[in-house]
Amino acid sequence: MYDVIVVGARCAGSPVAMLLARRGHRVLLVDRASFPSDTISTHYLQQSALLRLREWGLLDQLLATDCAPIRHMTLSYRDLIISGFAEPVDGLDFSMAPRRTVLDEILVRGAVAAGVEFRESFSVRELVWEDGRVAGLRGRDANDRFVEERATLVIGADGRNSIVANLAGAEFYKVVPPACFIYYSYFSGLEWDFHSRFGVGEQCAGWPTHDGLTVVAAMRRLDAFDEFRADIDGSLRTVFRNVAPELAEDLDAHGVQADRYYGIRYPDNYYRASYGPGWALVGDAGNHKDPVTGQGIADAFHGAELLAERVDQALSGQRPMEEALAEYQRLRDESTQTVFDLTTAVAELDFPPELVMVLSALPGNDRARRMFFGLLAGVVPAAEFFSPENIGAMLSTAAA
Template identity: 60%
Template sequence: MYDAIVIGARCAGSPVGMLLARRGHRVLVVDRATFPSDTVSTHYIQQRGLARLAAWGLLDELVATGVPAIKHMTVSYRDIVIAGFADAINGIDVTYAPRRTVLDQILVNGARAAGAEVREGFAVRELIFEDGKVVGIRGAAADGEVREEHARIVIGADGRNSFVADAVGAQRYHEVPAECFVYYSYFSGLRTDFHSRIGVGEQIGIWPTHDDRTLVAVMRKAEAMPEFRADVEGNFHAIARAIVPEFAEELATHGKREDRFHPMRYPDNYYRQSYGPGWALVGDAGYHKDPLTGLGISDAFEYAQLLADRVHDGLSGDVPMADALAEYQRERDAKSHSSFEFTCSISTLELTPQLHAVFRALGGDARYAKDFFAMIGGGMTGEEFFAPERMAKLLGASA
């Protein structure tokens, strides 16, 4: 009998397993994947997320892998360009975009080092219920052997198509349809900083990553996918030319594509009911938003910490488990609300008139641009950044 079983061992699952094991609980983490392995995701991490890794003692290991430091960011909307970088956020004055093959392995190692049992190549097929409460899992190892395990709580950290959510019938709320699709790949021969640039109905993201590669991603509105697919390479370069011509030139002359294109039609934005008798959800399983603002990994870390703290309260008997889990969901929703709204709004690739005026003003104001990058990096909430009195000052100064 375990105290907790965690299904999924990536950005949300391994940290939850690690944190519970560090508090002395008996933890099993399972994943049908084996590690190191990749997953469909670009991988810019906010300074807020890096600060979590530092607090957990895992950041030095990541930096030692040679992931390039990003110290300058350019965000643009059509002709408005906002460039700069945030002041240090919780002591973190750089950011990184590590390959998931590297990051997820560090997280899995962290869970193991904390004393959690991590079972790779193990696919969960069923939840075990007793009197309406989840009490365990049934699944198969890579060799086909079926195993049953029991725990006081089963945590679904199993991503946006969460098996656990389906098995317990967890309902979605606050759903916002996705707007875009993405194609991304890895290139050698380029020297760039971080770029997130929005053109007319399309976007390009550029991040330096491991092994002297640059991750280049283009996004377009979903209805353009069939047309894009007809000539992926040509359309990929055409979007770069339309939005950042100088980069497009470098891409065409010096960039060598080192990987296939990874496509995805973005899943919808949503929150999900994230707890019930004997179960909880964390990471994308419980709350998912468009990748445009690069929140997913850092949110997975932040709410893994929050869930581990609340589950510890429940397991130790300090607070009834149901109350502890309700508090987890309440706090997660309250904390993430403004960034969720901002993400849904900007992922239309069409700024509202108010946001357009704010971007225009930011383009000419280095001090406020720093604060904007603090919001992007997770050092300031949307409520703080967009506070009416601050916006009045910014817009007044630019009038």
């Protein structure tokens, strides 16, 4: 019998398991993948996520890999170009885009070092119900045996198609249909900092990762999916030519493709009820949005921390589990709502006029620009950046 079983061992699951084990709880962590393991993601990590890794004592392991630090960002929307970077936070003056084979392995090892029992190649198939509450799970282990494990709480950190959420009947309460798809690959020969460039109904992007490689990505609206994938390489280069011709030229002249293309039609953006009797959800399982604002991993880390703290309070008898989990969901929603709305608006690849007005005020205003990059770094709260006072001040400076 465990205190907690966590299903899914990546950005949400390993941290929540690690943080609970560090507080003395008996935790089983399972994942159907075996690690190191890749997953579809362009893996950009904001400073807020790096700060959490540092707090958890895991950042040095990431820095010991050859992942390139990023210290300059260029964003553009049609003719409007904004470049710069966030102010250093607690001495941290860079972001990074580590491959998931590297990042997720560090997270899993962090959980195991904290005392978590980890079983990979373990595929969860069923929840165990007892007296109307989840009491454990059943699944196939690495030896193809069907096994049952029991716990006070089962946490689904099992991503967008969460089996825990589906079997627990977790209801969706805010759903925004997807707007786009993405194709990306890895190229050598490019010396790009971070670029995220938006044109009319299309976006191109790129940033450095490990091994001297650059992630190179193109996004378009869903109605262009069939046309795009008929010639993925040609379509991606066309998006770059349309949106950022200087990057397109560099890509054609110096880029050497080092991996295959990965693509996905984005699923819905959503919030899902994230707790019930004997179960809870964290990470994409409970809240997912288009990756255009690069927040999924940082949000998964933050959610893991919020949840671990409250589950610990309940397991140590300080408060009822249901009350603790309700607070977790409320705090998660409060802290992600504004960026969720911003993300779903930006993902349309046709920004609302109010957003264009705000962005247009940035190039000539150093303070506002630094704050904007702080927002992208996850260290300036969205509610503060988009507060009527701040927006009013930015617009009047721009008018003056």
